[in-house]
Amino acid sequence: MMEQTVHTTLTKTSCFHCGEPFVDEVIQFQEKEFCCQGCKNVYELLNDHELGTYYTCDVNPGISPSHQNFDYLNKPAFRDKLIQFSNQEISKVSFNLPSIHCRSCLYLLENLHKLHAGIVKTQLNFGKKDLSIWFKEKEISLGELASLLAKIGYEPLLSDESEGKEKKKRHTQQTQLFIKLGVAGFCAGNIMLFSFPEYLGIEDGSLKNLFGYLNLVLGSVALFYSGSDYFKNIWAHLKLKKITIEMPILLGVMVGYSRSVYEILSHTGAGYMDSVSGLLFFLLVGKWFQQKSFDFLSFERKYTSYFPLVITKIIHGSEETAPLSDIKVGDRLRIRNEEIIPADSILMKGQSNMDYSFVTGESEWVPIQSGNLIYAGGKHHGEMIEIEVKKDLQQSHLTQLWEQQAFKDPSFKMENWENFANQVGVYFTIGLISLATIVAAYWIQVDPSKWQNSVVSILVIACPCALAISYPFALGHGVRWLSKFQLYVKDIQALERMSQVDTLVFDKTGTLTLAKSEVPKSYLHRSVSDEELDLLYSLSVQSTHPLSRRLCSYTQSLGTRNLLPISSFKEIPGKGLEARWGDLTIKLGSAKFLGIAYHSPQDFYSSESQLFIQIGEETLGYWDFPWENREGVEFMLRKLQHQYDVYLVSGDKASHATSLKDWFTEEDHMRFECSPMEKMEFIRELQSQGKKVMMVGDGLNDAGALQQAHVGIAVSDDHLHFTPASDAILQGRSLRRLPEYLQFSKKAITLIKMSFLLSLVYNAIGLSFAVQGNLSPLIAAILMPVNSISMLIIATWGMNMYGRTLKTN
DSSP, X not given: OOEEEEOSOOSSOBOTTTOOBOOSOEEEETTEEESSHHHHHHHHHHHHTTOTTHHHHSSSOOOOOOOOOOGGGGSHHHHHHHEEEEOSSOEEEEEEOTTOOSHHHHHXXXXXXXXXXXXXXXXXXXXXXXXXXXXXXXXXXXXXXXXXXXXXXXXXXXXXXXXXXXXXXXXXXXXXXXXXXXXXXXXHHHHHHHTHHHHHTOOOHHHHHHHXXXXXXXXXXXXXXXXXXXXXXXXXXHXXXXXXXXXXXHXXXXXXXXXXXXXXXXXXXXXXXXXXXXXXXXXXXXXXXXXXXXXXXXXXXXXXXXXXXXXXXXXXXXEEEEEGGGOOTTOEEEEOTTOBOOSOEEEEESOEEEEOHHHHSOOXXXXXXXXXXXXXXXXXXXXXXXXXXXXXXXXXXXXXXXXXXXXXXXXXXXXXXXXXXXXXXXXXXXXXXXXHHHHHHHHXXXXXXXXXXXXXXXXXXXXXXXXXXXHHHHHHHHHHHHHHTTEEESOHHHHHHHHHOOEEEEOSBTTTEEOOOOOOEEEESSOOOHHXXXXXXXXXXXXXXXXXXXXXXXXXXXXXXXXXXXXXXXXETTTEEXXXXXXXXXXEEOTTTTTOOOOOSSOHHHHTTEEEEEXXXXXXXXXXXXXXXXXXXXXXXXXXXXXXXXXXXXXXXXXXXXXXXXXXXXXXXXXXXXXXXXXXXHHHHHHHTTOXXXXXXXXXXXXXXXXXXXXXXXXXXXXXXXXXXXXXXXXGGGGGGHHHHHHHHHHHHHHHHHHXXXXXXXXXXXXXXXXXXXXXXXXXXXXXXHHHHHHHHHHHHHHHHHHHHHHHO
8 A cells, every 4th residue: 555745735625534624745545635644544443444434424524633641541540430340351431532523423432342352342422422331451451442542533531530520410410400301291291181171171070179189299299399490599599689580480380380279179170280380391491401502511620620630759769650639748740841730849850941821821931940949830841850749739829810709609700690581580570570469459449359360360471481491492502503613602691691792802822823833934055954953853842932842843844853962051032042062052043143134025924933043153044934823813803893892912922913913903902911810800900891801712821811701712723622711612713703603692692582572472462361350360371381382483493594694604
């Protein structure tokens, strides 16, 4: 089999396996084109094991593979937590695989046993993205099993113990809701069955009374068990002196229930238990659908989520892998290149270039010498070092971010914000009770025989259950549609808050701008030898500056590089790098830093990306690594500025964003060199002016601002990794469609308001008869669920129609 790498213009635009667009090269294999060696290897693996059907289920179904090593899972401390069952032959484990997305995933994971004989069988829960695997540990270890999944593109998402408990708690709550939904449906169905004598006009008194008592029992179970959350929520809000949409709903239900109890016990009627239980069933269906729309995503993140699950301890001179939770003051840890410091520590051995960008937002590195303090959250670059822990994980410098209100109480956004349904509920409740009181007072004086029926009919028919049902269904469908276009919204309240936004704040690096690894333009006077490439690699690998990282990646792409023992390394912020290798001095950076009289005919946008090279006394010229803005970002900003106040806030220096300054015409709409605290304070400053702020950023340094904002959207090119706490996650390539998504959220709220107005017209017609005492409570009880079902249909149809407009744009 022959394969070749092509560096010329491509005839196709995307990889056969993963569907990602090609950048600079394409690997051709068996007349198919792949974006990288990893995708090609996965194709070979599936093809060799006769799993080619994987590619027929969906177009470009694959995910770029990961090569992460999971050998640490074989340690007893991790194995014992993950293994759910084990005997002498077979063990069972469940992994959460966030990258599951289509029918091809289902096909491949259900046939995982064909890839390794040690896998007995698999069972996939597609909705929760959980894969249960039965396997033989004698033939394939737990670590090898996780690595196999990562190799084919389904890297397991492993969380710490506390996150596992939170997930289990949410699962328990969902199970309880499902049980209550089932009980309400059971009661509603059987009450309708037992009400047939009444429906058919059967006059058998004993049979009618028996079925009435059965209906009373079933109705009571439906109300006080399935509807128990309504009682709890209303009581909690009453203690806070708040009125929500649930109050008039429960009031209408309780009136219908009370009248039913009276009629059944006094043998004066059959009551309306079927309508009461049926309404509760539909309300719970709405809640269930709301959860179902987004329960496959988990947005809650603790600061430990950004750390590795395992650390390397040094005990009696030897390495030992241990869970992150086992860190104690005084422990000696070994940290390798690009690992994150888990706790405030003292550097005991080696030297480090510490990258605090996740914490401070500033990309400049900090040189650390032996004996210096290192703060948690920093990423180490350089040789392997040894540190001694000085503070517990919970007391580290990094936790100061989480000491803010936004992190202490993640529900703080809800405390000072009421959704549309609850805002309407206040006025609706007051108006409804006032109307019922006036009608009662009138009929007591005019015709006392009518006041009771009139009041009951008013409270039942005017119940705002239509709004309570259309609200979660409409926004639930909205969440589902947006997820199809790579905007994963946390909950329906976040989607509603999106519609209220009037101000947008963008981070720069990783959000508006994107540094891709690509072949630079060469302006060198001569070719560079392999030894010189090793020198450039050894120098650039020491720095965390974006240009240095890109040069490091480029030199590696030209062949296997050797790390040479350079000395006297130093980096001058905003200028360049310098080091010595033997008698040679190597410099990388700007023309001014190298002492070159160079005047670029190009604009700053291009010259900012030029990296000059000097080895010894010889200046070789420069490579040009052009900075890239995300596709369509300029058009997106221009479009947003017509409707919103748009700001730029960044931890980088102002000189790094010259190309963006033309897009922000007002100087006070741009802020640079901002720390995470300053970003959060800027959001608070805007909010104090009455603005509804959306923050769009990425990285831990934006986490506080994302939480503080009215809506926080985390932009991620890989939503499976490093997603800070936020209200939504947006894949980077879809950022240009943000104006469409905001418009979609406004349409969703407009649809809810329209359905509510239609419901008011519907209710007004019924109320015109009810206030006259001409409407039977039985007819009112029938009209109430009919109204709810019609609003449900409108919400579903309307959101699907809007969703299809997203698809065609």
